[in-house]
Amino acid sequence: MQNRSTLKRATGGILAILCTVFYFTLWAQTTAELDIDRTASLSNRPFPIHIKGGLASEALSVLKFDLEVGGCDIVAEDAATYLVHASNSENITGRLTDQTGSVQYFNRSYKNGTTRAQAHALAGDILKVLTGQDSIFNCKIAYCINTSTDKNEIYISDFDGFNAKQVTQDGSLIRGLTWGAGNKSLLYCSYMRNNPDIYLHNLAEGKRSVIANFTGLNTSPSISPDGKKVAMILSKDGTPDVYVSNVDGSGLVRITQTAADEASPTWSPDGSKLCFSSRISGSARLYTVPASGGKMKRISTTGVGSATEPDWSPDGKSIAFTTTTRRSFQICVVPASGGMVEILAEGESPSWAPNSRTLVFSRKSGKKSTLVMLDVPTKKAKTIANVTGSASQPCWTR
Amino acid sequence: MKSITKLVLILGLSLAVSLLTSCKNPKTPTSSIPKLDPKISQAGTTGPLTGSRNQGTGPAGDRSGSYGNNNVSPQGVDSVDEVGFDESGIGQASRESFEGRPMDTEIFKDYTVHFDFDSSAVRPSDRSNITAVADYLKAHGDCYLLIDGHCDERGTEEYNQALGERRALSAREAITKDGIQAGRVRTRSWGEAKPAAIGADESSYAQNRRGEFILLLPKAE
Missing domain, CATH: 2.120.10.30 (TolB, C-terminal domain)
Known part of the structure; x- marks a missing residue:
């Protein structure tokens, strides 16, 4: 009796494994295609970026708006791939680095013009690094x-x-x-x-x-x-x-x-x-x-x-x-x-x-x-x- | 035995379900691909126009239908009404002959013609309105006509400007078939800018797809 039930359980187990394998083969076929789609869109993901430093509210809102228009996600520091270190006393100074801060893409200060124009220029320089395209924020x-x-x-x-x-x-x-x-x-x-x-x-x-x-x-x-x-x-x-x-x-x-x-x-x-x-x-x-x-x-x-x-x-x-x-x-x-x-x-x-x-x-x-x-x-x-x-x-x- | 049957049943069912779902969702996306219109291969060259210029010849043929019959079909039909459009006599007369004439926007109010969705074909039921306007112009040889073409809001702005003009031109062509010289009729498109009804429903849209006739009186001396 015990033997038979063991056999039953074993047969059931094998069947279950076979069915599961078959099921997952099917499932894998569908998800593989989903993965292709996802890979394609991966390259076009928004740029996760974080703004550090003491930008005054107007400059900060200009910079945020521009970066979002340019395809960036403004995120928390630990989720960012890029860091903007920006400050403005009289003029705006900005620096773009990778998440660790060890790779610096540029470090620039902006003179003349309004605060808005300087913030637009900083945003343009950041997007130039990220996309290779010239700034559109002066348009x-x-x-x-x-x-x-x-x-x-x-x-x-x-x-x-x-x-x-x-x-x-x-x-x-x-x-x-x-x-x-x-x-x-x-x-x-x-x-x-x-x-x-x-x-x-x-x-x-x-x-x-x-x-x-x-x-x-x-x-x-x-x-x-x-x-x-x-x-x-x-x-x-x-x-x-x-x-x-x-x-x-x-x-x-x-x-x-x-x-x-x-x-x-x-x-x-x-x-x-x-x-x-x-x-x-x-x-x-x-x-x-x-x-x-x-x-x-x-x-x-x-x-x-x-x-x-x-x-x-x-x-x-x-x-x-x-x-x-x-x-x-x-x-x-x-x-x-x-x-x-x-x-x-x-x-x-x-x-x-x-x-x-x-x-x-x-x-x-x-x-x-x-x-x-x-x-x-x-x-x-x-x-x-x-x-x-x-x-x-x-x-x-x- | 029972437990095995149960297990097989459950697994079989789940397999069937998964197969069914995978059938329901075929791997290729089902976007409908519009067929290429066979007419396109022969159209689109910039050769000379076919059709002779025969401005204002003879009385019109179709005079059937009753006056004021402005029945509006509840649902628009996309129709290929442009192919074979007769451009004879369509070249517009100079602006000077129309300008400075006092306008009467009321006289032909009940003779407005309406169009199907995305179409510029004059409806057979509107022929009687066209003929009535033509008859008036025949009786008043010193008057000219302005036709305003209008669209509903479901097309884009510049597209509607072109479509509205196309509608006004269709009405103009119909009037010339009723014996009015094309040189007496001017067209103007407003696109969707001047709706007759404000609503965003099919009955409002149907009222807005229209051609309005405005009488241009003789210039005051």
Whole structure:
């Protein structure tokens, strides 16, 4: 009896082991793939960083904000990979080391300018070490503040929303806001003369000139990388199509000639191509065309149903755009040659920073729209809380 | 014996469950990959436009339907209505001929046309509104027309600007088919900036996807 029960137990044990082995083989197969995903995202983890020393509150909050925008996690000292040793008496002094303090990446003090500007410079130096990219914290952004559904005004501020200045006071509607050559001007479509027309707004002189005011739609201007040409959308000869002219509006050339509507042209950084959205296949998709005219080529955006508002990254590698679902807008990135889309965050109207890493876009919640910055590799998003109005169409100086 | 059966049962069940779950979650992610539209291969060249310019020829064909029939379909349908759009006579006249004319925004209020979601095709049920506007313009040869195109808020801003223009142009094309010279009709898109209804529901959206007719009276001497 005892023997039989031992045998039973042994058989049961063997069975259990076999089943368990089989089970774990299956389980291992699934988790191995999860691990691959996890490994891929490991390289794009936020940088764990800790700030030591006696920075005054303004400098400290600037530094924290910038580092978070740049893809850092501000953590406790024992969890940090990097340490910032910073202090400010009159000027800010900053040092970046590894966790032990034995490896020092730089040690610098900052002179002149405001405390904010010095803190931005320190943050820029830290991110330069971590990402290899030049600082974006000395950049400006332009955007619209909405005063009602059909009225807005242009503002320019530091990238974090500080030092905002109102640019227009038309009581009209602005669309397609973008920077002009050398960030010395703005280009946009305004309804101030009761029709959507394209203007060049010289910021130093505050003067405006018309680039396009044909009958019909004149919108979505985009300056070429060399600053000499403007791509735009006009409907003067048919349905909304892509055109290119000189900066003063002369030498106008029609680039696309479809029966569908095109929208939002953006230049490749070498100036050879334009990317835009078209409804030629029924729903909005991305296409490229040689900037001097030629055949349209579709950019595949695998994984999403529609694609609008493309913005070509300054390094030429990727295109940010917005996909529209029935209920929301999502910011996406796709390789410039097309392929699998990465859906990043809820929002619309994306604009690349010069580092080809940070995006600024707007996000609606209810009737209010806020500006959000996103570090694409780490997917860390940060609201620009200092822009308090309902803001849209943000664009980064390049 | 009982304990073995139990053990085998439990293990077998857990195995079955694990197999089932692994079946439910196939290893490849299931993102739907949109098919490439076969039409795209032939479209998109920048060759000359097909279709001849035949501005304002003949009376319109379709006069069916009743006046004021603004039935709005409860759910939008994505349709490929652009392919085959006739661009004849679409080139816009100069701005000067339109500017300085007093506007009458009320006269055609009941003749607003509506569009399906993401579509710029004029609905057959709206043809009667178009014809009524065309008839008025025929009777008042010194008047011009402005068509405002509008969208619901579910498209992005610049996309909606283009779509709104496309809608206004479709209405304009329909009016020219009713015998009105294209040179008398001007289009303007507002995108989603001027909604007719404020709500974030399908019935509001349906009211917002529209083309409005504004009468441009003769310039005051």
